[in-house]
Amino acid sequence: MMDLLVKALLDGDQAQAIIEVRKLREAGVQRRQIITGGVEAAMTQLDAKCTVEQFNLLEIMLCGRAATGVMKVLYPLGALPPQTKAAVVIGTLEGDVHDLGKNIFKMVLTAKGYRVVDCGKDCSLERLIDAVEQEAPVAAGISGLITTIIPQVLQMKDKMAERGLGHIKVIAGGAALKQATAESLKVDFIAQSAFDGLHYLDQIVGVRHE
Amino acid sequence: MNSLERIKAALNFKQPDRVPVIAQVFGHAAILAGVALGDYARNGELLARCQLQALQFYGYDAVFALMDANVETEATGSILTYRTDQYPVVKSYVLADGTDLNTLLLPNPWQAGRMPELLKAVRILRQEVGDSVLVVGCVLGPMTLATQLLGIEAALYLAIDEPEQFAHLLGFATKIAVRFGVAQIEAGAHLPMVFEPSASPDVIPAPFYREFVLPSLNQVFTAFKQAGSAANWLHTAGPVTPILHLYPQARVDLANIDFCVDPLDAMQALPQTCLNGNIKPLAYIEAAPEEIAAESSRLLKLFANRGGFILSSGYEIPPESKPENIAAMVTAARQEK
Ligand code: B12
Numbered sequence: 001m002m003d004l005l006v007k008a009l010l011d012g013d014q015a016q017a018i019i020e021v022r023k024l025r026e027a028g029v030q031r032r033q034i035i036t037g038g039v040e041a042a043m044t045q046l047d048a049k050c051t052v053e054q055f056n057l058l059e060i061m062l063c064g065r066a067a068t069g070v071m072k073v074l075y076p077l078g079a080l081p082p083q084t085k086a087a088v089v090i091g092t093l094e095g096d097v098h099d100l101g102k103n104i105f106k107m108v109l110t111a112k113g114y115r116v117v118d119c120g121k122d123c124s125l126e127r128l129i130d131a132v133e134q135e136a137p138v139a140a141g142i143s144g145l146i147t148t149i150i151p152q153v154l155q156m157k158d159k160m161a162e163r164g165l166g167h168i169k170v171i172a173g174g175a176a177l178k179q180a181t182a183e184s185l186k187v188d189f190i191a192q193s194a195f196d197g198l199h200y201l202d203q204i205v206g207v208r209h210e
Numbered sequence: 211m212n213s214l215e216r217i218k219a220a221l222n223f224k225q226p227d228r229v230p231v232i233a234q235v236f237g238h239a240a241i242l243a244g245v246a247l248g249d250y251a252r253n254g255e256l257l258a259r260c261q262l263q264a265l266q267f268y269g270y271d272a273v274f275a276l277m278d279a280n281v282e283t284e285a286t287g288s289i290l291t292y293r294t295d296q297y298p299v300v301k302s303y304v305l306a307d308g309t310d311l312n313t314l315l316l317p318n319p320w321q322a323g324r325m326p327e328l329l330k331a332v333r334i335l336r337q338e339v340g341d342s343v344l345v346v347g348c349v350l351g352p353m354t355l356a357t358q359l360l361g362i363e364a365a366l367y368l369a370i371d372e373p374e375q376f377a378h379l380l381g382f383a384t385k386i387a388v389r390f391g392v393a394q395i396e397a398g399a400h401l402p403m404v405f406e407p408s409a410s411p412d413v414i415p416a417p418f419y420r421e422f423v424l425p426s427l428n429q430v431f432t433a434f435k436q437a438g439s440a441a442n443w444l445h446t447a448g449p450v451t452p453i454l455h456l457y458p459q460a461r462v463d464l465a466n467i468d469f470c471v472d473p474l475d476a477m478q479a480l481p482q483t484c485l486n487g488n489i490k491p492l493a494y495i496e497a498a499p500e501e502i503a504a505e506s507s508r509l510l511k512l513f514a515n516r517g518g519f520i521l522s523s524g525y526e527i528p529p530e531s532k533p534e535n536i537a538a539m540v541t542a543a544r545q546e547k
Contacts, residue, residue: 056415057412057413057414057415058366058370058414058415058418061363061366061367062370065367094293094296095293095296095297095299096299097299097300099362099363100362100363100413103363121299122291122299122301146528147492147495147528147530148296148528148529148530176492179492
């Protein structure tokens, strides 16, 4: 029954995915079930398909958009937010405009049941840490495509510790950062791809992979 | 041979006195001169002065009148944020709020935004170096400009959802590129480099490139040739191997290859096109001069029999690079017989 939704999502067909969701709801399927059996299942299949060599950006963007559309239908503004695994704060730091990678990470996380707080691109460290303080996430994710933002990354953990947020994990990704090691950037994890980042988060929130 | 003659020889697969070397020094010229990047990007005269100083310091074969990737979008109505020590960034894209493309005016290069400052830089550079050194201008390629007018995600979704609308946007971007590039040639540029990172296979698949990007690039380069450009230089970052064989269809004479491209693959894909590259940009910050020298010699040897090569970085040399690393690359080219 869920197969048609999964197929529509994998096809990146947002309109069809929404039709399938409406049918499922009319048939009395719970929202939570639609998310785990439909949206998350589609993401898991996409994840399995995407290796570092085989990575079709547009395919992921379309699937991510369809999934985001489905979530909006299930939980329109004002409705109770879905029971999320955890919150994650993400952003691209000041001076960096590359935001495609960050946005993909956001879609992947959203479709996998995380609540994502997006601080956007060209975001100052202060603003990012303010959001971390407010949202109590399991992790903060930094996307960095240009090397000039590395000095900001190096300060992130220390500045968080100063504000009593040292227990929150910091993960990083994007072309400039993924060439470095976690130790050299003073972060907890470097993700080679959006899915790599997802796996790390799943691990720290204790999600089991079947 | 002077620098320009040397580059022309390489472009035509003739024997230059030595392999030309083009360091892609853009904002680094400001840092070298102790000038703030934010000022460099806004003042054509200052930019030209910094470029000339860097030329004198390093002794490579080309100078660049290049500010950043936001000149055209700003001139069309996008709002930028300027900072002292960084390139400016787009704060709001002109088409992001649903503004109708048909209401946008084609920017006049002699009036709009920083375009006149860039033309001023071109004029000064050409006056100073004449025909001894290559004077390179810069325009954004149609795909990159489309993503800079609308935002990259929205532009990609538009291409999929409403291909005709996207083609319309690309057409508008093509007109801007032609007009701005031709003005640069008129102001004295030997050629305007076409900067097209958003068409990278990192972003779009090859069939998309063939269908949308190639015809627009062809229009741009045809217009540049007619206006007297010395050569058509295409600059696309990332793993471009799957699209290189298409470049001749866009009339490309000089193809930039990034560090992640295997030069042997590029030679095979483009047997008759001059190539420039491909030292890793990050290495200019992290590596030691000996490593840059070794990598330069490796490339020079690799291309020794074929010719049609300009020693260069794979992409922009990061502003914060170590001068001794750039110097090591230039020395390698100068010493190789
Ligand atoms: C498209 C592009 C642009 C577009 C960006 C449009 C936009 N709004 O995003 C434009 C034209 C604006 C642009 C401008 C510039 N660019 Co640019 N650009 C690129 C290019 C070709 C592709 C980037 C991209 O979108 N890739 C696709 C996405 C999906 O990949 P991704 O970001 O890596 O994300 C994936 C993973 O890394 C991961 N991920 C990303 N972030 C995060 C975060 C977390 C927490 C996690 C878990 C995962 C994760 O998820 C994604 C999916 O798996 C790259 C080349 C490259 N190899 O990266 C150069 C590149 C990033 N650019 C570069 C440069 C130098 C510039 C400019 C400075 C050029 C100039 N002189 O003006 C300007 C910078 C402007 C600025 N201030 O930021 C250099 C940076 C090198 C360096 N030394 O710093 C690169 C690497 C090119 C190169 N080979 O040298 N660019």
